[in-house]
Amino acid sequence: SQQGEEDPQALSIQEGENATMNCSYKTSINNLQWYRQNSGRGLVHLILIRSNEREKHSGRLRVTLDTSKKSSSLLITASRAADTASYFCATDENSGYALNFGKGTSLLVTP
Amino acid sequence: DTGVSQDPRHKITKRGQNVTFRCDPISEHNRLYWYRQTLGQGPEFLTYFQNEAQLEKSRLLSDRFSAERPKGSFSTLEIQRTEQGDSAMYLCASSRAQGFSYEQYFGPGTRLTVT
Numbered sequence: 314s315q316q317g318e319e320d321p322q323a324l325s326i327q328e329g330e331n332a333t334m335n336c337s338y339k340t341s342i343n344n345l346q347w348y349r350q351n352s353g354r355g356l357v358h359l360i361l362i363r364s365n366e367r368e369k370h371s372g373r374l375r376v377t378l379d380t381s382k383k384s385s386s387l388l389i390t391a392s393r394a395a396d397t398a399s400y401f402c403a404t405d406e407n408s409g410y411a412l413n414f415g416k417g418t419s420l421l422v423t424p
Numbered sequence: 425d426t427g428v429s430q431d432p433r434h435k436i437t438k439r440g441q442n443v444t445f446r447c448d449p450i451s452e453h454n455r456l457y458w459y460r461q462t463l464g465q466g467p468e469f470l471t472y473f474q475n476e477a478q479l480e481k482s483r484l485l486s487d488r489f490s491a492e493r494p495k496g497s498f499s500t501l502e503i504q505r506t507e508q509g510d511s512a513m514y515l516c517a518s519s520r521a522q523g524f525s526y527e528q529y530f531g532p533g534t535r536l537t538v539t
Contacts, residue, residue, distance in 0.1 A: 346528075356515065401467075415466050
């Protein structure tokens with residue numbers, strides 16, 4: 314079953330703008346990960362945040378995690394057309410092995 | 425590039441036929457995973473190997489599905505008596521064994537179409 318739920322389902326912005334997408338999950342986790350998927354490169358890992366971390370940065374990406382609210386957000390700053398893709402959050406529940414993905418947010422960045 | 429590779433990339437088969445997919449993980453990764461993804465959905469976990477041992481199977485993995493990783497390197501996923509509902513993208517991923525904090529590296533997937 315899919316645990317993570319991303320919001321919004323679809324997002325359309327212009328180049329240079331920031332994109333924020335949110336993820337909610339249901340059970341305790343060890344870590345939460347964000348992945349990007351587009352037709353050209355498949356599913357690519359973006360960033361991992363552990364349950365004892367609250368914020369993490371990687372280049373133009375900023376991820377926050379609020380375990381009390383069981384939610385996470387992914388911020389992409391200064392978006393580019395190449396950021397057009399589907400973004401998924403994935404949690405590990407308690408097993409640490411299987412990843413549970415949400416349905417994803419479809420991001421469209423127009424020039 | 426020594427990423428995860430999958431073969432074939434596309435497979436069209438008739439209902440009732442058996443199909444087999446292969447996954448070659450990143451060489452130093454001892455964990456290997458299979459997922460299935462349908463249109464508009466995120467990947468769904470099917471099964472997981474650590475070395476050659478299959479340690480976890482999803483309820484999604486019916487009796488018609490079998491996966492192996494005989495020498496702890498490549499893995500195969502076989503679907504017997506395929507049904508139209510089996511049409512999906514089958515994704516393989518691998519990772520290192522580093523406790524509970526790890527990232528999974530995904531292959532390009534095998535797209536199965538059952539007619």
